[in-house]
Amino acid sequence: MKITRPKTIVFITGAFVSNDCWKEWQAYFEQKGYTTIAPPWPHKDAPAEVLRNRHPDSEIASNRLADLTNYYAQIVEQLPEKPILIGHSIGGLMVQLLLQRGLGAAGIAIHSVPPQGIFTFKLSFLKAGWGPLGFFTSTKETYMMSFKDWQYAFTNGMPLQQQKDGYYQFALPESKLIVRDTITAAAHVDFSKPHAPLLLTSGSTDHTIPASLNYDNYRKYQHSDSITDYKEFEGRNHFVLGQPTWKEDADYILNWIDKRLFQPETINKALKINN
16 A cells, blocks of 8 residues: 655634634645645634624524534545644544544644543633533524633633734634534544544643643543654643744644654554555
């Protein structure tokens, strides 16, 4: 079996934010020779301000994790090669789910929502997640994060103006059901199953997905011939894609791709898994 160098990257957006959050990442990776796409979620193909003005939005409210994973699977399957998958938050969870289906040459899960069965009682996680779950409210209506909640859940520790800019550029209304689906079988991962190389990253100041939760996710993977790596970045919050340090993270990912996809040891493992 011949191993070819993948040159396509699919960026998978997380909840609460526009796919525009990948624009700088796309430009940067394209400068490095990759072709990139960052498809919007269903019913979210509009500027953030437009979507906020539609809130409460019954179409966005109808999004479910299983359907969203299938939506990205169909996009990936239409590409001329297996792409590298890079996802943030729920997008990181979908990276893991798509690798389970054999649909990626490699995966990078940035501050990923963990698969089913991995949980923490850390206060910041519970505080950041309670509102989006929308208990005792209608699931036919979207949840729109307030700026105050955004400051806690996404941009904690950043200057006020950067927090405001991020909110008005990227914050979107979200489906309560898709958040709830992350603790159901729709988010199930078989950790003993072989998979393409996977990198999980975390941030030391992330309130929404604490670093310890990402580390627990990493430790669950058990297949000895599959590559699973973990990296915690100091000072990164959940708005990691838009923090001033984002290029450092992107460079780490680029170096990891080169190391894990194109060294002889990795190629031999990929051949063993696929045969």
